[in-house]
Amino acid sequence: MNFDYIIVGGGSAGCILADKLSSSGKHTVLLIEAGGSDASLWYKVPIGYAKSYYDPKVNWMFYSEPEAQLNNRSVYCPRGKILGGSGAINAMIYVRGFKNDFADWASNGNPLWSYDQVLPFFKQLETHASGETEYHGGSGPIKITQMKDGAHPICNQYLAACNEIGLPLNDDFNGETPLGAGIYDINVNNGYRSSSNYEFLAKARNRSNLSIKLNTIVNKVNFNGKQAVGVNITSMGKIEDITANCEVILSAGAVHSPMILQLSGVGPRELLAKHNIDIVHELDAVGKNLQDHICASLYYEANVKTLNDDLNSLWGKAKTALNYLFFKKGLFALSVNQAGGFFKGDTNLSDPNIQLYFNPLSYQIPKDGSNNLKPEPYSGFLLAFNPCRPTSRGTIEISANDPLAKPFIRPNYLTTAHDQNEVLQGTKLMLKIMKSQTMQKITVRQTVPDYPLNTDAEIIDYFKNNSGSIYHLCGTCAMGDNPNTSVVDQYLRVHGVSNLRVIDSSIFPNVTSGNTNASTMMVALRGADMIVNSEKMQ
């Protein structure tokens, strides 16, 4: 079997590539996805997020190795295993990242990825509720809904509290400046998830030059010398080789793309030797530079109604369901991470360094891996934060010469003084907001932790014992011009080999400030454009 392009992984990035590379009709394209179909309504309805959170059918459900700075806790790292990938199971918050995030991408030897260069692709991606503007697209496939139209009323108290303590308000975190408190935008279209599988792939699925193989694992990339010539797959228990006439493109995400490279003989020499993998090309940076956002929440009981009231009574649940059924509105059509914003933990900074979430719902994520995500039995809400640009760096390494063996995920959270300092800044900011008269008026008590956080030591201790990933793993096949410290060049071609690219969240040289899905989709759109343009030049 042979195809012009083989795309490995049908996630946020892979679905866009499959559409764009097959659209001219000139090339045959194969999209290979380890997970299954996205047809179930559960994944289209935003509230389905809760169902997929611990579901091994659609989620790789990884855990990190015990983290030294988190008191040796392993941290949960969900990853989508379904057409649409993590974009099909994520919380749909739509934030692009800051201008300076992309300035830093550019200064890593990638001048084609400055903010000015990527903005047109962000715009191409979306149809924003406010239409075409300097910062927004008005006719792209991904539909952006402003949650301010349907957020729970208690979010206004949060905004008023921020205003009371002198924090600016912001209507658009993807506009001129991200600074301030506001209500998030989400990639939702009339009550349905608007992700790359539903918006890009859906229209491409019936093209005769596009084939999609689900429930199929790519074991490795096959090489002829240093030229990628195809992939080795396992599908329905059968192992086979498929040839790529033009290119293999890895879009398997920040955990699997470096794993596949390592299994294929492209990676750090010592690691490959340890697992008896023949070296195709030594590339030390494969699996290094892992970055993520780590967050912790504070929980409160309120004396006003919150989403807990809707979800804890039969009538409330029925009302919420009917509101969705008839009007595609309410909690089932939104994200629970409704309000938040970007703030400076230190006024001397040029950009915000703390991202906040205000959820009008209080719930504890079960730690036993069960799908028992139950709201607490009283009116509650939570405040959470994560530092925007952590400086700790981690690794992804295969644990065996086996594509199905769980990898070693070592984020090395909080290993720098910078990151520990931001934990103090973020927590103090949340406590300051909670001390405002506005929040005091509506708060009964802080429920978790059930003791005050008075000292720096108490804050750090709480964070170390209670923080978790906010699921923005990236950077493990970083883009740059130095093959000693990066994996792909700015055209997303793997250094030192030919006919092989990586196009997904693993190529981020640095994590973006904010949620990573929009930037991943932008990377895919720009990457596809580069491939199509390089064809034109040939």
Ligand SMILES: Cc1cc2nc3c(=O)[nH]c(=O)nc-3n(C[C@H](O)[C@H](O)[C@H](O)COP(=O)(O)OP(=O)(O)OC[C@H]3O[C@@H](n4cnc5c(N)ncnc54)[C@H](O)[C@@H]3O)c2cc1C
């Ligand atoms: C629970 C959760 C919540 C999140 N919430 C948000 C949010 O609210 N907003 C936001 O912006 N971001 C969010 N994110 C992050 C965002 O979804 C990801 O950054 C983005 O989806 C990454 O896209 P990707 O294309 O790099 O990888 P993915 O979308 O993960 O796609 C990789 C695909 O490759 C497949 N694959 C892997 N290995 C193989 C193999 N060997 N063979 C075949 N196929 C393979 C996988 O099954 C998967 O479908 C969240 C992520 C998670 C997990």
